[in-house]
Amino acid sequence: MTSLKAASPEDLADPRGPVTPEQTQKAEELKADANKYFKECKYNDAIRLYTEAIELNPTLAAYYCNRAFAYIKTEAFGYAIADAEKAIELDPSFVKGYYRRATANMALCNFKASLRDYRTVVKRAPGFADGRKKLAECEKIVRRVEFEKAIEFDDTERSIVDQINLEAMSIDDSYDGPRLSQTPEAALPTATKAIDVSFVDGMVAWFKDQKKLHKRYAYQIVMAAKDIFTALPSLVDIQIPQGVRLTICGDVHGQFFDFLNIFELNGRPSPTNWYLFNGDFVDRGSFSVEVILTLLAYKWLYPEAVHLARGNHESTNMNKMYGFEGEVKSKFSDMMFKLFTETFNALPLAHVVQDKILVVHGGLFSRDDVTLDEIRAINRFSQPPTSGLMCELLWSDPKPTPGRQPSKRGTAIEFGPDVTEAFLKHNDLDMVIRSHEVKDGGYSIDHNGKCVTVFSAPNYCDTMTNLGAYIHVTADCELSYHTFKAVPHPANVKAMQYASQFNSFGI
The missing domain is CATH 3.60.21.10 (Metallo-dependent phosphatases)
Incomplete structure (x- = not known):
C-alpha cells in the first residue's frame, strides 16, 4: 500500500519550472478567498481554493499549512499530516508546519508523535502561548497513557459489573426523578420488564430539563443493554x-x-x-x-x-x-x-x-x-x-x-x-x-x-x-x-x- 504522502496530489518538485509573477499574484488572491471561506466554516470550498493556489505556486509552506488546517476541520487528518510534512520539507523553520502535524496526530491519538512536534514548536517559538499549553496537555496525556499501560493486567474473565453493587446505591427521598421497578426481573411476572414506556418517557423529559438520572438506574440500564448486546x-x-x-x-x-x-x-x-x-x-x-x-x-x-x-x-x-x-x-x-x-x-x-x-x-x-x-x-x-x-x-x-x-x-x-x-x-x-x-x-x-x-x-x-x-x-x-x-x-x-x-x- 502506498503511503499517504506518496498519494498526495502534489509531487515534491514542480516540473513546470519557476513560478511566474502572475502565478504568484493569482495564488495569493486564491489564498485570500480561501481564508474567507475558512472563516465562514466552508471548509471544503477553502480546500478547493487552497489547492488551486498550490497548483499555481507549490513553493510556499503557508499554503500547505492553511490547507492542512482545513483538512483538520473536515477530519481528513491523514491529508493534514501529509500537507504539514510538505510544509516542513519546503521550510524546516516553519513552526506552523510542526504545529499542524501535531494537531492532526493528536486527533488520531498518536500522542508520542504529537509530543515530538509540540516540543519543536515550543523550542522554536517559546513565546507561543498556545504551543506551550498544548505541549503541557500532551505531556500529561502521554504520562497518563504510560501509567495506565504500566498498571494494566490481564483480567479478561472479570467484568467491571462484578464491582458494581446496586443495593448499596440508596435512593434518597429527595430524588424526584423517574424510577425503575426495584423488583428483580427474574421475580417479575413472565414478559414483564423492570423498564417500561412511562419510565423512558419520564427519563427523556428529565434529561430535557438538564437533570441527572440517579446512578442506580443508569447502571441498571447500561448493564441490561450490555447483556443483550453480548448475546x-x-x-x-x-x-x-x-x-x-x-x-x-x-x-x-x-x-x-x-x-x-x-x-x-x-x-x-x-x-x-x-x-x-x-x-x-x-x-x-x-x-x-x-x-x-x-x-x-x-x-x-x-x-x-x-x-x-x-x-x-x-x-x-x-x-x-x-x-x-x-x-x-x-x-x-x-x-x-x-x-x-x-x-x-x-x-x-x-x-x-x-x-x-x-x-x-x-x-x-x-x-x-x-x-x-x-x-x-x-x-x-x-x-x-x-x-x-x-x-x-x-x-x-x-x-x-x-x-x-x-x-x-x-x-x-x-x-x-x-x-x-x-x-x-x-x-x-x-x-x-x-x-x-x-x-x-x-x-x-x-x-x-x-x-x-x-x-x-x-x-x-x-x-x-x-x-x-x-x-x-x-x-x-x-x-x-x-x-x-x-x-x-x-x-x-x-x-x-x-x-x-x-x-x-x-x-
Missing part, C-alpha cells in the same frame, strides 16, 4: 415484518436535542417503528450521556425493534479525546465510564437488512474476498485494532474513483465503486448503507446508487450548518430519504465542552 453476533440479521418500518440513522454525536427531534418527526421507537442507529452516538456533542442512556433504555425496552452498531467513536481513545470520558466522569464516575467501555465492546459491528442491505458505520475492506461469515466471526470484544476487518468496518470511507487508497483520515482505506460492486456481488447483496461522514444535505448516494452515506447530526458541532437525515426501509426493501434541520439546545452547553483542551482544534 448477539458481530453481524446481526434484521428481518422487517410487514407493517413495520425500519429507520436507519447515522452519527448523532451527543447532540441530544437533535436526536430527540428525530423521534418528534419520525415517532419514538415501538414494536412497529423500528430503529437502527449506525454508530457514533457519543463524543463532541456535550449531551452524550443523555443520548446513550436513552438509546440503551430503548434497547432494553424493545430489543427486537431497536438496533445499535458500533462506530469508531465507541472506543476509549476517541472518548478520552473528544469528550465522552470527561462527560461521564463529570456526571457519574470512572466506574461508569468503564462500564460504558465494556458495553461498547459488546456492540455489533454490522447489520444485514432483509438479506440485501449491509449497514456498517465506516465501510468496506482492503481485499476483495471478504464474506459476511467472516464479519460474523470477528471477535469484537476489545478496543478496535489499527488494521484488519474490524478497523475497516469502523473507519473506511468511499471515494468516487475506482480502486483503493489510504484513507484521508490516516486510518483504514478509501474504496471506489468497483470495490463496492465486487463486494456486493460476492455476498449477494444489493447495497451498502454507512455513516461516518458529514454531508451537507444529510445524506449522499454514491457508487451508482449502491453506497449511501447517512449522517444524523445537523449543524454538526454547532458550526457545520449541514442538514441531518434518516432513511426509511420497508419490508419490501423500499427506501426513502428524509432530512431535517438542527433545533435549539441550551445555550450554556457548547459542543466539545467536556473534551480535552485540544477541543480548541475545532475537531
Whole structure:
C-alpha cells in the first residue's frame, strides 16, 4: 500500500519550472478567498481554493499549512499530516508546519508523535502561548497513557459489573426523578420488564430539563443493554415484518436535542417503528450521556425493534479525546465510564437488512474476498485494532474513483465503486448503507446508487450548518430519504465542552 504522502496530489518538485509573477499574484488572491471561506466554516470550498493556489505556486509552506488546517476541520487528518510534512520539507523553520502535524496526530491519538512536534514548536517559538499549553496537555496525556499501560493486567474473565453493587446505591427521598421497578426481573411476572414506556418517557423529559438520572438506574440500564448486546453476533440479521418500518440513522454525536427531534418527526421507537442507529452516538456533542442512556433504555425496552452498531467513536481513545470520558466522569464516575467501555465492546459491528442491505458505520475492506461469515466471526470484544476487518468496518470511507487508497483520515482505506460492486456481488447483496461522514444535505448516494452515506447530526458541532437525515426501509426493501434541520439546545452547553483542551482544534 502506498503511503499517504506518496498519494498526495502534489509531487515534491514542480516540473513546470519557476513560478511566474502572475502565478504568484493569482495564488495569493486564491489564498485570500480561501481564508474567507475558512472563516465562514466552508471548509471544503477553502480546500478547493487552497489547492488551486498550490497548483499555481507549490513553493510556499503557508499554503500547505492553511490547507492542512482545513483538512483538520473536515477530519481528513491523514491529508493534514501529509500537507504539514510538505510544509516542513519546503521550510524546516516553519513552526506552523510542526504545529499542524501535531494537531492532526493528536486527533488520531498518536500522542508520542504529537509530543515530538509540540516540543519543536515550543523550542522554536517559546513565546507561543498556545504551543506551550498544548505541549503541557500532551505531556500529561502521554504520562497518563504510560501509567495506565504500566498498571494494566490481564483480567479478561472479570467484568467491571462484578464491582458494581446496586443495593448499596440508596435512593434518597429527595430524588424526584423517574424510577425503575426495584423488583428483580427474574421475580417479575413472565414478559414483564423492570423498564417500561412511562419510565423512558419520564427519563427523556428529565434529561430535557438538564437533570441527572440517579446512578442506580443508569447502571441498571447500561448493564441490561450490555447483556443483550453480548448475546448477539458481530453481524446481526434484521428481518422487517410487514407493517413495520425500519429507520436507519447515522452519527448523532451527543447532540441530544437533535436526536430527540428525530423521534418528534419520525415517532419514538415501538414494536412497529423500528430503529437502527449506525454508530457514533457519543463524543463532541456535550449531551452524550443523555443520548446513550436513552438509546440503551430503548434497547432494553424493545430489543427486537431497536438496533445499535458500533462506530469508531465507541472506543476509549476517541472518548478520552473528544469528550465522552470527561462527560461521564463529570456526571457519574470512572466506574461508569468503564462500564460504558465494556458495553461498547459488546456492540455489533454490522447489520444485514432483509438479506440485501449491509449497514456498517465506516465501510468496506482492503481485499476483495471478504464474506459476511467472516464479519460474523470477528471477535469484537476489545478496543478496535489499527488494521484488519474490524478497523475497516469502523473507519473506511468511499471515494468516487475506482480502486483503493489510504484513507484521508490516516486510518483504514478509501474504496471506489468497483470495490463496492465486487463486494456486493460476492455476498449477494444489493447495497451498502454507512455513516461516518458529514454531508451537507444529510445524506449522499454514491457508487451508482449502491453506497449511501447517512449522517444524523445537523449543524454538526454547532458550526457545520449541514442538514441531518434518516432513511426509511420497508419490508419490501423500499427506501426513502428524509432530512431535517438542527433545533435549539441550551445555550450554556457548547459542543466539545467536556473534551480535552485540544477541543480548541475545532475537531
